[in-house]
Amino acid sequence: MTKVDEVLESVLEGYASFLRERMLAPLRHQPYLVRWVQEFLLFAEQHRGYTFEQTLELFLAALGERVSITPWQIQQAADALRIYRYQYRADASRAEEARPTPTTTGTDEGQLARLQEVIRLRHYANSTEKAYLNWTRRFLAYRHQAGLTGEPTAADVKAFLTRLAMVEKVSASTQNQAFSALLLLFREVLRRDLEEMAQTVRARRGRKLPT
Known part of the structure; x- marks a missing residue:
């Protein structure tokens, strides 16, 4: 399964x-x-x-x-x-x-700190920094709640984004923002091969119903 x-x-x-x-x-x-x-x-x-x-x-x-x-x-x-x-x-x-926010581990805090450094070096807006760090923290908390161990994987990202879409019913733009935050985490902090992440399901932006 x-x-x-x-x-x-x-x-x-x-x-x-x-x-x-x-x-x-x-x-x-x-x-x-x-x-x-x-x-x-x-x-x-x-x-x-x-x-x-x-x-x-x-x-x-x-x-x-x-x-x-x-x-x-x-x-x-x-x-x-x-x-x-x-x-x-x-x-x-x-x-x-x-529900109280799960406590992050030392490894999580280190990853968040490195991600924040990357964001500031790129001169992203303060609102973007806050949003990206929040999504990353939520993703890491999700992994702890799900009992996942080891380095984060593309499968973890896909499950997290699926939960946002199917359970929390977030908008397409919100899900895509979460994906962008995690993409930056994987590329710049974890230095992971992103080939498998190309298969990660992302929500498409809203469109009008056909008439």
Whole structure:
């Protein structure tokens, strides 16, 4: 199982627990709601750059084209996804904000200090420095929370960016800023071969729905 698969599995398990605890649907219906969320998240990975509501509209339209899907199933999918986005994710975001920031290690602090030096030598704006250091700190904290050891890898970056897109639902520009910060970390601090990072999934900037 890849780290991306692990992120998806964790999200679905959390959503299933949320449905059970809040009794938001009959028990016999809950597995179907979880399945709709799984299908939607996989669909969203192939349709990046849209807002949640735009992606939902595209997803429901795609369901409507399946001859085996009935109108009540489309409504069930819409209900499942709005519970996921506006109730489950809202609760998860509040819990994330309340969680204390993990303590960084001496190695982490050394990497952050070297990254800050690189940024200042390049005369980046203060706002860029603050944002890049924040994303790097969050990435390193994510690795600790996930129990990852050793030097950061491209797979770690991909899992982190996937979490931002699929779990935290950040905008494309925000995800790309995080990627840029980590790209600088890898190139200038870790001195790592970036060939494998070319495969890292990045969100495309938003675009209008076709009319």
